[in-house]
Amino acid sequence: MPVLVLLLAVGAACCLGLGFVLQQNAARHAPLSDFLSPRLLLDLVRVPRWLAGIGLMVCGMALGAVALGRGEVSLVEPLLATNLLFALALSRHQTRQPLGRQGWAGLALLAGGVTAFIVAGEPRGGSVVTDPVRHWLIVGVMVGGALLLTAYAKRSRLGAGPVLLALAAGLLYGVQDALTRVSGQRLSDDGWVALCTGWEPYGVLALGIAGLVLVQSAFETAPLRMSLPALTAAQPLAGIACGVGFLGDRVRTDAGALAWEGVGLLGIVVGVVLLGLHPAMPQGPAASRRSSPTLPHASRHRTAP
Numbered sequence: 001m002p003v004l005v006l007l008l009a010v011g012a013a014c015c016l017g018l019g020f021v022l023q024q025n026a027a028r029h030a031p032l033s034d035f036l037s038p039r040l041l042l043d044l045v046r047v048p049r050w051l052a053g054i055g056l057m058v059c060g061m062a063l064g065a066v067a068l069g070r071g072e073v074s075l076v077e078p079l080l081a082t083n084l085l086f087a088l089a090l091s092r093h094q095t096r097q098p099l100g101r102q103g104w105a106g107l108a109l110l111a112g113g114v115t116a117f118i119v120a121g122e123p124r125g126g127s128v129v130t131d132p133v134r135h136w137l138i139v140g141v142m143v144g145g146a147l148l149l150t151a152y153a154k155r156s157r158l159g160a161g162p163v164l165l166a167l168a169a170g171l172l173y174g175v176q177d178a179l180t181r182v183s184g185q186r187l188s189d190d191g192w193v194a195l196c197t198g199w200e201p202y203g204v205l206a207l208g209i210a211g212l213v214l215v216q217s218a219f220e221t222a223p224l225r226m227s228l229p230a231l232t233a234a235q236p237l238a239g240i241a242c243g244v245g246f247l248g249d250r251v252r253t254d255a256g257a258l259a260w261e262g263v264g265l266l267g268i269v270v271g272v273v274l275l276g277l278h279p280a281m282p283q284g285p286a287a288s289r290r291s292s293p294t295l296p297h298a299s300r301h302r303t304a305p
Contacts, residue, residue: 005071008063009079015060017086020215020228021094022053027219036154036165036217044216061208068177069184073243074123074251077177077236078114081268084232084275085110091224097279106274113267120260121251123243131246138245139175142238146171150214162222166230169214173231174238176207178247229276233269240265 026047027040034040044050060083067076085107091097146168153164179200187195195201218227243249251261 002071005067005076006079008067008070009076010082012060012063012067013080013083014086015056015063016080017083017088018090019053019056019060020083020219020231021087021090021224022049022056023216024219024224024227026050026053027216030216030220032221034217035221036150036213038213040213040216040220064177065180065184068181069188072123072125072249073178073181073247074121074240074249075118077174077239077243078117078264078268080177080239081232081236081272082110082114084228084272087224087228088275088278091278095279100278102274103278106271106278108271109267110271110275113264113269113271115264116267117261117264120257120264122257123249123251125248125250135246138242142171142175142242146210146214162218162227163230165214165218166227167234169211169218170231170234171238172207172211172214173235174240175242176204176211177235177239178242179204179207181243181247225276225278229273232276233272236268237265 023044026044026049029047030040030043034043064076064080067079088103149164149168149171153161153168155161156164183195183198183200183204186198186200215227215231218231240249244251251257
């Protein structure tokens with residue numbers, strides 16, 4: 001594994017994890033009337049803590065884009081999943097909660113799962129699949145799945161809604177990462193004109209905005225422990241599917257390697273869930289806030305304490 005790709009991906013994960021915590025600290029104070037509406041972003045843009053979280057997320061996405069340009073999606077995505085470790089570190093600082101058995105078990109499973117998948121699979125680059133049907137089929141399944149999850153989330157915004165929205169955002173972010181790599185390769189090979197005349201960079205922008213609305217809607221309606229594990233687990237799985245499906249990434253496919261790759265992915269998911277459910281993760285909106293009427297426009301832009 002290239003050391004530079006490792007450092008870039010872990011740096012991206014650090015920025016993303018810290019940014020998610022700051023975003024949720026601010027989004028939980030947003031009015032529920034903004035649920036799944038672009039107005040939510042207009043409300044939050046006035047909150048300094050949210051802007052700091054977005055700044056960190058942008059830095060993380062930039063580092064991730066550079067890592068994706070230098071390494072395979074199936075290599076970078078598992079490393080990006082470690083953002084939950086940095087989110088938990090900041091949350092522990094805020095709540096003063098010890099890690100305990102659950103925290104250490106989640107940490108070990110997440111780190112061990114990432115290591116097992118990378119060592120067993122040995123992700124490496126290959127020829128980009130030129131079949132447009134296969135390309136659009138995989139993208140369509142991911143985006144269609146996100147739309148379906150969002151539709152169900154509208155019906156239970158304070159129940160399973162936040163988890164469904166986070167899963168949908170994770171699918172979109174996984175596709176966004178794959179298109180980011182395609183855009184980077186096009187820029188490197190053919191220059192700015194070819195990049196700007198292709199649809200991929202505009203797809204990256206559209207998926208980023210849609211994912212941002214979904215994530216902030218999940219953050220405003222539930223504790224971080226409900227939304228972030230789903231987001232962190234779905235994104236690498238979607239990214240790996242895109243990488244292997246149409247970007248030409250190759251992993252070992254002998255029986256032993258596939259078994260360890262499956263164990264590694266399962267360890268990542270279970271570790272993410274354990275860490276996400278840790279008591280140190282920030283609480284969501286107070287029950288009284290959920291049952292109270294919408295705040296007047298003049299007083300509803302509150303910064304998190």
